[in-house]
Amino acid sequence: MTTQELISQDKSHVMQTYGRFPVALERGEGVYLYSPEGRRYLDFTSGIGVNAIGYGDKKWAEAIYNQALKLGHTSNLYYTEPYIRLAEELTERSGLPNSRVFFANAGGEANEGLIKLARKYASDKGNPGGTIITLVNSFHGRTVTTLSATGQDKFHKHFFPFTEGFLHVPANDKAALIAALENTPNAIAVMAELVQGEGGVLPLEPDYVKFLREITESGDILLLVDEVQTGIGRTGTFFAYQGYGIEPDALSFAKGIAGGLPMGGLISSEKCADTLTPGDHGTTFGGNPIAAAAALEVVSRLTPEFLSDVAAKGEYVKERVLARKIPAVAEIRGRGLMLGAALTGVKPGDVVNACIEKGLLLLTAGSDALRIMPPLVITRAELDEGLEILFEVLEKI
Numbered sequence: 093m094t095t096q097e098l099i100s101q102d103k104s105h106v107m108q109t110y111g112r113f114p115v116a117l118e119r120g121e122g123v124y125l126y127s128p129e130g131r132r133y134l135d136f137t138s139g140i141g142v143n144a145i146g147y148g149d150k151k152w153a154e155a156i157y158n159q160a161l162k163l164g165h166t167s168n169l170y171y172t173e174p175y176i177r178l179a180e181e182l183t184e185r186s187g188l189p190n191s192r193v194f195f196a197n198a199g200g201e202a203n204e205g206l207i208k209l210a211r212k213y214a215s216d217k218g219n220p221g222g223t224i225i226t227l228v229n230s231f232h233g234r235t236v237t238t239l240s241a242t243g244q245d246k247f248h249k250h251f252f253p254f255t256e257g258f259l260h261v262p263a264n265d266k267a268a269l270i271a272a273l274e275n276t277p278n279a280i281a282v283m284a285e286l287v288q289g290e291g292g293v294l295p296l297e298p299d300y301v302k303f304l305r306e307i308t309e310s311g312d313i314l315l316l317v318d319e320v321q322t323g324i325g326r327t328g329t330f331f332a333y334q335g336y337g338i339e340p341d342a343l344s345f346a347k348g349i350a351g352g353l354p355m356g357g358l359i360s361s362e363k364c365a366d367t368l369t370p371g372d373h374g375t376t377f378g379g380n381p382i383a384a385a386a387a388l389e390v391v392s393r394l395t396p397e398f399l400s401d402v403a404a405k406g407e408y409v410k411e412r413v414l415a416r417k418i419p420a421v422a423e424i425r426g427r428g429l430m431l432g433a434a435l436t437g438v439k440p441g442d443v444v445n446a447c448i449e450k451g452l453l454l455l456t457a458g459s460d461a462l463r464i465m466p467p468l469v470i471t472r473a474e475l476d477e478g479l480e481i482l483f484e485v486l487e488k489i
């Protein structure tokens with residue numbers, strides 16, 4: 093089907109829940125994507141932080157094919173090797189001693205697990221029904237409970253009543269958090285993204301993150317980090333908290349883990365590694381052997397050298413943007429290859445549309461920012477190619 097045919101068939105048969113761009117994609121190679129008509133796009137979006145190792149990766153495809161031939165799925169009533177090897181790998185890469193993994197299928201589902209973990213942990217300690225504090229501008233998912241956790245009003249229209257037990261406080265505001273904790277004697281956890289993705293690529297201040305760790309530790313309140321977008325190398329360390337020099341009590345991951353197959357999960361530190369017991373939690377597809385085999389291939393690429401190059405490539409983009417001194421760019425922020433360019437006087441959506449015309453795919457974030465999240469394997473030459481298109485657009489618009 094042609095792009096036009098796909099667009100019209102989508103309108104007829106698919107719920108119109110997405111504000112899609114008028115672009116259809118048929119295949120990919122490295123950091124490039126191709127439409128059915130053969131139009132080439134350089135990808136600065138990586139499926140919103142998913143396609144960490146790019147498109148058409150042979151070893152990734154072979155891992156999936158070989159596992160599909162061997163065993164494509166079985167229930168969680170039985171053991172299989174891929175999820176066990178992956179759990180071993182992830183707990184080690186997390187740096188959290190004696191930690192454990194629960195596998196799910198997506199970010200929202202992973203965060204549901206994180207929330208259940210915190211509630212069970214508190215309930216085991218005789219404090220059921222407590223409150224989880226989250227941050228304004230956060231994004232934790234689309235399920236009714238994770239929407240409730242999400243600190244952005246625009247997601248809260250229409251879907252009442254929400255799950256109770258969440259309180260939102262402004263990010264990077266120590267006094268607000270202290271006050272919230274004083275006024276919420278039954279607070280059981282603080283949950284945060286260390287770089288808020290959907291909210292606008294807003295990194296928390298390092299000092300605030302240290303404070304979050306200290307204040308939660310002293311009150312026996314769990315610190316839950318949502319690494320769904322920041323995790324799996326995106327910010328230049330395996331998990332973003334490693335770049336901040338703290339250890340959470342538990343974290344969720346998803347997007348980048350399996351390089352394009354649906355997978356998510358949570359990792360719990362030793363403190364609550366035994367909290368969820370048989371019957372407390374589960375999911376049919378969690379730890380699926382094909383997704384786990386794909387994830388093992390992705391994780392094997394994220395060597396220390398690779399990760400420090402992700403960090404260096406992020407700095408390279410920031411330097412190039414700053415050196416160009418474009419009036420429409422107010423700020424360039426973020427970590428590793430999770431970058432946001434705040435714009436003034438220009439709508440991010442208009443810039444994205446103009447870039448599409450010139451063969452570059454880009455994201456927006458929050459109300460004022462462009463989001464740059466290419467596959468982690470992108471080269472400096474490919475970054476230059478995309479930045480040249482972006483600069484041209486920003487200087488003309």
Ligand SMILES: *Cc1c(COP(=O)(O)O)cnc(C)c1O
Pocket residue numbers: 197198199200201203231232233234285289290318319320321322346347
């Ligand atoms: C994308 C995202 C989610 C939701 O993940 P889904 O896989 O879409 O359910 C949750 N938290 C953060 C930080 C995200 O970026």
